[in-house]
Amino acid sequence: MVLVLLLTESLMEEVEVADREEFVLLPFRTTADLPAESKVVWSRADQHNSVHEYQNSQNQSDSQNQEYLNRTQMNPDALNTGDLTLTLNCPRLEDSGVLICTVYNNQDGRILKRKVLILHVKVHQVEKVSVQEGRRSVVLPFKAPSPLLNEASAVEWKLSDRENKTSSGSVHLLLWPSGFQSEVVKVTVGDPSVSLPFKIPAPLDEDVRVEWTRPDSKQTEVLTFKNGEIRSAKQVLGYRYHGNTEMDKDLLTSGDLSLVLKRPRPKDNGLYRCTVYSGEEVQHMKMVTLSVG
Numbered sequence: 001m002v003l004v005l006l007l008t009e010s011l012m013e014e015v016e017v018a019d020r021e022e023f024v025l026l027p028f029r030t031t032a033d034l035p036a037e038s039k040v041v042w043s044r045a046d047q048h049n050s051v052h053e054y055q056n057s058q059n060q061s062d063s064q065n066q067e068y069l070n071r072t073q074m075n076p077d078a079l080n081t082g083d084l085t086l087t088l089n090c091p092r093l094e095d096s097g098v099l100i101c102t103v104y105n106n107q108d109g110r111i112l113k114r115k116v117l118i119l120h121v122k123v124h125q126v127e128k129v130s131v132q133e134g135r136r137s138v139v140l141p142f143k144a145p146s147p148l149l150n151e152a153s154a155v156e157w158k159l160s161d162r163e164n165k166t167s168s169g170s171v172h173l174l175l176w177p178s179g180f181q182s183e184v185v186k187v188t189v190g191d192p193s194v195s196l197p198f199k200i201p202a203p204l205d206e207d208v209r210v211e212w213t214r215p216d217s218k219q220t221e222v223l224t225f226k227n228g229e230i231r232s233a234k235q236v237l238g239y240r241y242h243g244n245t246e247m248d249k250d251l252l253t254s255g256d257l258s259l260v261l262k263r264p265r266p267k268d269n270g271l272y273r274c275t276v277y278s279g280e281e282v283q284h285m286k287m288v289t290l291s292v293g
Helices: 146-151
Strands: 003-008 010-020 023-026 038-044 053-055 058-060 072-074 086-089 095-105 111-124 153-160 169-175 180-187 195-196 208-213 221-226 230-231 258-260 270-278 283-292
Touching: 010 023, 010 146, 010 169, 010 180, 023 111, 086 169, 095 270, 195 230, 195 283
Parallel strands: 010 111, 180 283
Antiparallel strands: 003 010, 023 086, 038 053, 038 095, 053 058, 072 086, 095 111, 153 169, 195 258, 208 221, 208 270, 221 230, 270 283
């Protein structure tokens, strides 16, 4: 069974699916009759090659990541109907992540539409356990691959039927990816600034590295904290984020990694990612979708 949780209007959704399912739908419904020269690109925030591309009423596979080859498809009449939903067959654990659907005007490269989805592919096992009433304890067995457990920061047991007043019921175990968060931030054009919030437990180690990036933009680097210093990735005039972004100078003590963007404008719409590294190991990550309008 697929669970879709709508976080905000057409900006971001979370989709959950069990790894045993035949397919999962990544929904994106927008205005019909998009320009015929439009190009639709489904991509992942952590990969270079596309997940799926659609153009000229055809599914394209030239630049598709090999992991998704022959596993994705879109409606052939997608531009006319406005239904840009992607079907992903045979979902796997490694398919979990942040996916972005972007609609471009192929003539001038303008972005016409964009949506962010977070896909969670869960390990799903079902087992019946019986126990006599009065026993001191019962073991609910669950085993998962070691790599999956190494990447999980939390293990959560849930009783699926909370209305059930008896001791019987269905219990689920969820493994959540390490240090991952997501949020949508809306701001009005003309506001002096906007904060993309991110707070983690303090204090932080002195060798920690914090990077704010734009995975869906040509200007991917935004702001970096390293060796006790905050600096713009490109200290050059004309670079959008140079002189227009701020972070807490005392972030090691406060744990406040929020990014302040001055004078937000519609061109700033999109996905922002904050990654916290210890050496080369990712400790925390957050995705923030910014909507300026």
